[in-house]
Amino acid sequence: MQAMQVREQFALAFTALALGIGLWLAPDIAAAHIIQSGAAGFGSGFVHPLTGPDHFLAMFAVGLWGAQMGGRRIWTLPVTFPLIMVAGGVAGILGLPLSGVEIGIALSIVSLGLAIAFAWRPAESVAICLIAVFAICHGYAHGAELPRADDPADFAVGFVLATGMIHLFGIGVGLGLGKPLGGHLARGLGALIGVTGIYFLVSAFSAV
Amino acid sequence: MAVLGLAAIAAAALLPGLRESPLGRWTLMETLAPARVLPLIGLGAAFGLLAGRAFIAALLLFGIGIVIGMVAEDQLLWALDSVPRAATDLFMTGPISYLAAGAALVASKKWRSIVALAAAIIVGAMQALIIKLTDPSLHEPVFTWTPVLIAGWMVVSVSLSLRAFRREWFIVAGRILGSWLIAIGLLYGGVSLAPKRGLLVPPSPGLVEPPDSTPFPGDDRRLPGMDRSQD
Numbered sequence: 001m002q003a004m005q006v007r008e009q010f011a012l013a014f015t016a017l018a019l020g021i022g023l024w025l026a027p028d029i030a031a032a033h034i035i036q037s038g039a040a041g042f043g044s045g046f047v048h049p050l051t052g053p054d055h056f057l058a059m060f061a062v063g064l065w066g067a068q069m070g071g072r073r074i075w076t077l078p079v080t081f082p083l084i085m086v087a088g089g090v091a092g093i094l095g096l097p098l099s100g101v102e103i104g105i106a107l108s109i110v111s112l113g114l115a116i117a118f119a120w121r122p123a124e125s126v127a128i129c130l131i132a133v134f135a136i137c138h139g140y141a142h143g144a145e146l147p148r149a150d151d152p153a154d155f156a157v158g159f160v161l162a163t164g165m166i167h168l169f170g171i172g173v174g175l176g177l178g179k180p181l182g183g184h185l186a187r188g189l190g191a192l193i194g195v196t197g198i199y200f201l202v203s204a205f206s207a208v
Numbered sequence: 209m210a211v212l213g214l215a216a217i218a219a220a221a222l223l224p225g226l227r228e229s230p231l232g233r234w235t236l237m238e239t240l241a242p243a244r245v246l247p248l249i250g251l252g253a254a255f256g257l258l259a260g261r262a263f264i265a266a267l268l269l270f271g272i273g274i275v276i277g278m279v280a281e282d283q284l285l286w287a288l289d290s291v292p293r294a295a296t297d298l299f300m301t302g303p304i305s306y307l308a309a310g311a312a313l314v315a316s317k318k319w320r321s322i323v324a325l326a327a328a329i330i331v332g333a334m335q336a337l338i339i340k341l342t343d344p345s346l347h348e349p350v351f352t353w354t355p356v357l358i359a360g361w362m363v364v365s366v367s368l369s370l371r372a373f374r375r376e377w378f379i380v381a382g383r384i385l386g387s388w389l390i391a392i393g394l395l396y397g398g399v400s401l402a403p404k405r406g407l408l409v410p411p412s413p414g415l416v417e418p419p420d421s422t423p424f425p426g427d428d429r430r431l432p433g434m435d436r437s438q439d
Binding site for chain 2: 086
C-alpha cells in the first residue's frame, strides 16, 4: 500500500515537473512553428514537426497510445495516421475551406492525452477513426503551408520522416514505460499531454 | 558492399578535388538528394523482405526497368505528360517512385511478391527518366552511369543488409516505412499538381492607368513655380 502511494506521488511529481517545463517552453517554440519565408527544403521540413509542440505532442501521443494498447495497434495507428494526414494535406494544398483546424489540433492533444491517462483501450476501428479525424486537422494545417516552401517535395519528405520518427519515439517511450510502476508513468505522461492540450485549446479559442 | 559505397560517397563529399568537379557536385546535390534516395531505400527494404527467387527476380526487374526508362524515354514522357501540370516537376517521376516503393512495403504477405516485382520495374523506369531529365551534360555517358550505379548500389546493399540480419519485426517496420513513402508520394504529387497559390498575377489591361496620367504616382504635390496647369 505504501509502495503504491510512493509510486503515485512519483508519477504526480513527474507530471507536474514535465508540465512546468512544457508550459515554460511552449510559447517560444509555438511562435517558431510557421514557415517564415519561402526558404524551406528538406532540413526545414524535418525540423518543422520537431519544433512545433502541438504537432509534436499529438504525434508522440499517437505512438504512446498505440504502445499502451499493445498488439496490432502498436503499428496500425502510426501507419494510419500519415495516410489519412495526406487527405487533409492535399485539401490544404488545394486551399479547400476547413474551419476550426487549430481547435481540432488542440482537441487531438487533449483527447489523446486523456485516452493515455485513463488507459482507454477501445476497439481498433474506433481508435483508427479517432486518429483519422485528428490526422485530417494536422494534415490540413501543414498542407496549407507546403506550397509556400521553396522546395515542396523535399519539405514533404523531411516533414513526413520527422513525423514518423516522432511516432516511433512515442512507441519506444510507451513500451519503455509500460511495465515500470504498473504503467503509471505512461498514464502520468498522458495526463501531462492532456493538460498541455488544454493550454493549446484555450490559445486556439482566444485566437478565434 | 554497403561500407565500400558509403566510403566512396564520403570521399566524394570530403575530397575537394572530387567535390568541386562537375560530376561530384551534381552527384552530391542531385543523385544523393533526400527526395531521390528515399524511394530507393524503400524499394531495397521491400526486396529485403522477399523470399529467395522473388528477390532475384525483383533485382533483375529493377535493372530491366532502368533499361526500359533509358530506351523508351520519349514514349514514357509522352504518356506521363497526359497528367495536367506533370511537366512542371520532372513528369511526376518522383511521386510515382514513392507510391510504388511504398505499396511494395505495405502489401500483405499474399500480394507482397507481385507488388514488389511491379514496383521494381516502375521505380527502375522512373529513376532512369529522372537521370535523363536532370542530366546537366546533355548525354555525357559518365553522367548517366554514375547515378545508375548509385541507384543499383543502394537497392542491392539495403536489401542484402536486411536479408543478412532478418528479424520478424522487419515486416511491421517495413509497413510503417511504406506508409511514410505513400504519404510523401501523395503530398509530393499534390504539391506538384496543384497550381501555385499566392503568386503575383499581372493586372488585366483594363485596370492599368494610362502611362501619362501621373508622372509620379502617389505624389501629386507640385512646386508653385513649376505648376503649368494654371497657365
